[in-house]
């Protein structure tokens with residue numbers, strides 16, 4: 001029934017009508033806030049490349065997580081900056097490692113928040129690669145043992161969800177087995193299933209002090225030009241036991257989010273990464289864009305593309321804005 005009978009504008013006439021037919025609703029409970037924890041006490045150091053984000057000591061982290069929880073952010077993911085780094089990233093699986101300490105305190109002092117941890121060695125290795133080296137290459141299979149140890153030590157310290165981001169082949173299966181054998185069959189895995197070798201991670205690498213000392217990550221992270229391969233990665237992780245799968249980054253990969261959504265019925269997460277955050281912040285600081293409107297539009301777009309969950313540094317701000325909008 002074409003114009004003049006068919007008039008889509010009828011349903012856009014008032015806020016009530018628009019609300020009635022709105023297809024996608026962003027909720028604070030969709031959001032997962034990534035946080036960077038550092039040794040020490042009373043530390044809250046701004047991260048230059050990510051305005052509004054901080055390096056936090058455990059005591060400050062607990063405060064921030066509680067404040068975010070009160071705004072409705074009910075899940076966080078932790079990244080650790082260890083006291084020291086070595087060839088095999090041993091602080092990643094140390095019982096008193098920085099993430100392990102943070103988990104223990106959060107578990108005790110910030111109930112009601114899902115605690116997720118990033119499992120990867122790049123923040124812990126002296127060379128900044130995501131696994132152990134053989135010559136100049138990351139050696140896949142020996143790395144799996146270390147990732148499994150890291151995952152189990154996070155579970156012991158109180159993690160609810162383990163999120164491997166290293167992109168080694170077979171890591172989801174190995175971590176699943178290790179968790180089960182250690183008595184953690186109830187702990188979930190969110191796999192960074194389709195993780196691209198992206199320039200959008202630049203600000204994060206400054207924040208996490210995890211830039212590779214030589215080379216890049218293209219030998220293990222995916223080629224940004226590939227989408228079918230993302231489905232293959234997702235299928236493998238699902239077979240190996242992933243409970244949630246992730247696409248990362250988000251904004252330049254909306255098509256991948258949609259394709260993965262069609263492929264699996266598992267919860268799907270998308271990571272609105274550091275470079276995406278920094279671009280919005282930079283433009284907003286100059287007054288070139290309206291930050292609040294842009295952020296809510298971007299996050300709604302990621303959800304509309306098919307993501308159920310969004311990892312985003314905007315989580316607390318977005319939660320506050322949603323609260324203002326909906327009461």
Ligand code: PBG
Nearest residue numbers: 120122165200201204273274275
């Ligand atoms: C660790 C890891 C990275 C990010 C999440 N986990 C960096 C990388 O792979 O180099 C990036 C997150 C972001 O940019 O916000 N491997």
